[in-house]
Amino acid sequence: MKKSIILVIALFTGFGSLNAQSMNFPGTISCANSEEMLLKMTVPYDSLYKYYDLEGEHSMEEVAFQFVSRDEKQKGPVFTIPACEFSLNIDGDHCYLNESEAFLAVQGKKMGMMNMRGEISVPFEYDNIVSFSYDSIAFLQKGKKWFAFRDGETSKIKLDDVLTTESGYFVVRKGNRLYFLDRELNFHERIPDKEEEKAEDRLFRIRHKCLVGVGSGDGKIIVEPAYSFVQIGRSIIIGSLGGKYQMITKTGEKVTDLSYDHLEEYDRNGFTRYRMGGKYGLIDLKGKELTEPLYQQIYLHEGYSMIKEKGKWGFVDAKAQVLIKPEYEDVSFFKNGLAGAKKDGKIGFIDEQGKVIIDFQFDPGPPAYFYDYERAKVKKDGQCYYIDRKGTITGKIPCRGR
Numbered sequence: 415m416k417k418s419i420i421l422v423i424a425l426f427t428g429f430g431s432l433n434a435q436s437m438n439f440p441g442t443i444s445c446a447n448s449e450e451m452l453l454k455m456t457v458p459y460d461s462l463y464k465y466y467d468l469e470g471e472h473s474m475e476e477v478a479f480q481f482v483s484r485d486e487k488q489k490g491p492v493f494t495i496p497a498c499e500f501s502l503n504i505d506g507d508h509c510y511l512n513e514s515e516a517f518l519a520v521q522g523k524k525m526g527m528m529n530m531r532g533e534i535s536v537p538f539e540y541d542n543i544v545s546f547s548y549d550s551i552a553f554l555q556k557g558k559k560w561f562a563f564r565d566g567e568t569s570k571i572k573l574d575d576v577l578t579t580e581s582g583y584f585v586v587r588k589g590n591r592l593y594f595l596d597r598e599l600n601f602h603e604r605i606p607d608k609e610e611e612k613a614e615d616r617l618f619r620i621r622h623k624c625l626v627g628v629g630s631g632d633g634k635i636i637v638e639p640a641y642s643f644v645q646i647g648r649s650i651i652i653g654s655l656g657g658k659y660q661m662i663t664k665t666g667e668k669v670t671d672l673s674y675d676h677l678e679e680y681d682r683n684g685f686t687r688y689r690m691g692g693k694y695g696l697i698d699l700k701g702k703e704l705t706e707p708l709y710q711q712i713y714l715h716e717g718y719s720m721i722k723e724k725g726k727w728g729f730v731d732a733k734a735q736v737l738i739k740p741e742y743e744d745v746s747f748f749k750n751g752l753a754g755a756k757k758d759g760k761i762g763f764i765d766e767q768g769k770v771i772i773d774f775q776f777d778p779g780p781p782a783y784f785y786d787y788e789r790a791k792v793k794k795d796g797q798c799y800y801i802d803r804k805g806t807i808t809g810k811i812p813c814r815g816r
Contacts, residue, residue: 451481481532490532493519518543544576577620581605592633605631617646636666647679650699661701669701682714683732696734704734715747738768746782754782772805
């Protein structure tokens with residue numbers, strides 16, 4: 415199966431053409447962009463696979479391209495695209511992008527915008543450009559001055575940085591706080607409250623170039639842009655940089671070092687999971703490790719979470735204490751007081767103290783839990799049934815999907 419990388423697109427119309435110049439490079443992939451010209455990568459395509467690791471970390475700072483004629487007699491200058499500003503959808507040996515759509519690129523140390531025909535929409539003379547794929551406005555930085563680019567015209571605007579969009583506003587920075595620009599470029603100190611959520615409770619990612627942080631709807635900078643990416647959970651924020659992870663509270667307090675191989679932003683029972691050295695452990699939301707990294711896997715759940723150790727499954731309780739030691743080949747989550755468990759290839763049911771309530775007699779098949787208090791679905795000798803909480807068959811049902 416071909417690997418695919420989906421990249422950010424900025425929508426602008428182009429004008430002007432790149433001046434061709436001779437430059438040789440080991441091009442390894444071509445993007446069809448017109449009948450006359452091709453866009454070729456100047457770095458091995460396989461290196462793009464390293465752009466994202468399993469956790470979504472950036473591992474490349476930029477990728478270089480060059481326009482060449484199809485007969486390769488005419489060549490344009492090499493330009494690069496920053497890793498966090500990729501503008502192409504690359505799938506296998508093909509690149510996809512509408513010819514008139516423009517993307518951010520770098521020549522020398524200056525940024526500009528061009529499309530896949532090589533036409534320049536914003537000249538390569540800016541220190542920074544911030545654009546958004548769904549909007550016709552871009553923000554351009556020259557030295558300490560910022561300009562808004564709209565409908566082919568630029569206008570000067572006083573701000574320190576442009577970070578993201580949120581709720582229909584551009585989020586910009588002035589000093590140590592955020593402001594929200596509407597489409598007429600008017601400044602607002604907060605975004606409107608929603609019925610179910612006040613502005614100060616609404617957290618969102620902000621970005622300075624390729625670094626990411628967190629802001630709030632009332633203009634606070636909760637986490638400075640200092641991470642390659644952040645995840646905002648219901649209770650905590652997780653920041654990652656250089657393949658390491660750190661836990662941060664929703665008020666911006668860093669409660670762990672940037673030292674974990676992975677931290678989950680999803681929490682249950684007041685704790686989440688972490689990974690160190692290929693094994694998982696549990697950590698509370700104040701950064702205190704509740705267990706050592708002992709487990710092959712942990713699945714968090716309200717009440718009781720599933721743990722896997724030495725190939726066997728068990729449970730920990732809401733205080734991260736072992737409730738049922740890992741001894742089963744497989745388990746399901748507890749529902750209505752019982753959980754399915756697999757032993758010697760057969761399915762039975764256990765209670766929250768680990769006592770076997772229904773003996774191991776059923777075949778693997780339907781999800782093994784009591785989806786209502788009185789009955790569960792099971793499979794035996796090729797036929798599916800309902801059973802009650804004593805394991806008595808109460809009715810025959812069709813076997814669906816398993």
